[in-house]
Amino acid sequence: MKEVAIIGGTGYGAIELIRLLGSHEYMHINKIISHSRYGERLAMFYPHLTEFYDDPMEELDIDRLKEEVDIIFFATPAGVAKDIVPKFCDSSVQCIDLSGDLRLQSRKVYETWYEKEAAPQATLDNAIYGLPEMYKEKIRNAKVISNPGCFPTSALLGLIPAIEHQIISPHSIIIDGKTGVSGAGGKATTMTHYSETNENVKPYKIGAHQHIPEIEQYLSAIATEEIKTTFTTHLIPMTRGLICTMYATLEKRVTTKEVIHLYQSYYEAHPFVRVREEGSFPTTKEVCGSNFCDIGIHVNERTNQIIIASVIDNLVKGASGQAIQNANLMNGWDEDHGLQNIPIYP
Ligand SMILES: NC(=O)C1=CN([C@@H]2O[C@H](COP(=O)(O)OP(=O)(O)OC[C@H]3O[C@@H](n4cnc5c(N)ncnc54)[C@H](OP(=O)(O)O)[C@@H]3O)[C@@H](O)[C@H]2O)C=CC1
Numbered sequence: 638m639k640e641v642a643i644i645g646g647t648g649y650g651a652i653e654l655i656r657l658l659g660s661h662e663y664m665h666i667n668k669i670i671s672h673s674r675y676g677e678r679l680a681m682f683y684p685h686l687t688e689f690y691d692d693p694m695e696e697l698d699i700d701r702l703k704e705e706v707d708i709i710f711f712a713t714p715a716g717v718a719k720d721i722v723p724k725f726c727d728s729s730v731q732c733i734d735l736s737g738d739l740r741l742q743s744r745k746v747y748e749t750w751y752e753k754e755a756a757p758q759a760t761l762d763n764a765i766y767g768l769p770e771m772y773k774e775k776i777r778n779a780k781v782i783s784n785p786g787c788f789p790t791s792a793l794l795g796l797i798p799a800i801e802h803q804i805i806s807p808h809s810i811i812i813d814g815k816t817g818v819s820g821a822g823g824k825a826t827t828m829t830h831y832s833e834t835n836e837n838v839k840p841y842k843i844g845a846h847q848h849i850p851e852i853e854q855y856l857s858a859i860a861t862e863e864i865k866t867t868f869t870t871h872l873i874p875m876t877r878g879l880i881c882t883m884y885a886t887l888e889k890r891v892t893t894k895e896v897i898h899l900y901q902s903y904y905e906a907h908p909f910v911r912v913r914e915e916g917s918f919p920t921t922k923e924v925c926g927s928n929f930c931d932i933g934i935h936v937n938e939r940t941n942q943i944i945i946a947s948v949i950d951n952l953v954k955g956a957s958g959q960a961i962q963n964a965n966l967m968n969g970w971d972e973d974h975g976l977q978n979i980p981i982y983p
């Protein structure tokens with residue numbers, strides 16, 4: 638049994654980790670660290686957790702964490718993990734950061750898009766990008782994981798096979814993202830409160846989204862050339878779920894059936910990616926509460942374009958579920974341990 642700490646206790650990422658770890662046989666939540674509410678019980682803020690986690694939350698204490706836990710999940714905003722993760726480099730503690738702090742290899746690029754000081758270069762160099770469908774072997778041997786962003790998870794899983802097999806022009810990609818409100822975390826803001834989001838679809842961070850450099854960095858790694866994309870994000874009136882509908886110009890003459898067959902073979906060994914049959918496109922509800930990424934594909938022979946839709950639950954495959962998938966791989970457990978639940982439908 639490995640002992641686990643979660644930092645960022647009162648946030649959505651943390652409570653989703655608690656929900657998912659409830660059915661994990663090899664990880665035990667030893668402590669929940671809260672910056673704002675240490676000493677208090679999490680169930681005071683989230684009564685649905687009553688009897689699932691009733692210990693008081695604790696203040697951050699690096700030495701105690703080093704002595705008492707094996708794995709730390711950082712469910713904190715950007716700018717927090719970059720200062721704490723380096724303090725564990727002399728210990729055996731595994732660190733999994735759900736924020737964007739360790740995802741970009743270049744400090745300069747991070748500082749441009751996040752407008753914060755970047756992590757030390759040595760920490761960035763040490764962190765493995767936790768997208769198991771791309772870097773499974775590296776993750777198995779990692780000690781520090783940068784868990785991917787929610788939109789990059791959906792977009793990359795939808796695009797990787799097409800780029801790797803040179804089906805599409807990597808310079809023609811347009812990614813249209815739509816997300817539920819829980820993607821913005823637990824704090825109510827003017828952007829997310831009810832009267833702003835109800836019966837509304839709101840484009841946001843156009844041309845400035847922090848996931849643009851992340852998507853481009855990993856697409857470029859697959860294509861082995863520098864790729865730029867057009868990526869837009871929309872806030873839609875639902876709680877969970879995210880869809881990236883993506884468009885690109887075909888480089889080869891292929892049919893929908895052929896591309897679907899290629900994607901199905903590509904993801905055969907990856908338990909959380911499900912590729913739909915021809916004519917079926919996934920909806921966000923079909924993955925709700927689960928770690929699945931469902932992908933639908935259509936080749937538009939009339940316009941020589943491909944349309945790929947990729948859906949995830951932003952809090953599961955987009956954050957806490959993927960973090961647990963990474964912990965499973967890092968510790969030699971089955972990749973899907975604790976994550977085998979059927980999506981919540983309807
Ligand atoms: N929500 C989502 O769908 C996704 C989130 N992420 C990323 O995961 C991380 C967590 O997200 P989420 O849980 O939704 O965010 P929340 O805003 O809901 O929670 C973050 C928590 O971090 C703690 N915190 C806030 N400020 C500080 C600070 N200055 N120092 C230390 N701790 C602080 C707070 O908890 P406390 O005061 O109890 O410590 C807060 O509740 C973020 O980096 C987010 O970008 C990634 C993918 C998807």
Ligand SMILES: CC(=O)N[C@@H](CCC(=O)OP(=O)(O)O)C(=O)O
Binds near residue numbers: 786817847870872
């Ligand atoms: C609705 C909403 O605001 N969603 C967030 C999702 C980003 C996120 O959760 O995570 P990282 O910044 O850690 O990648 C956004 O679009 O910025």
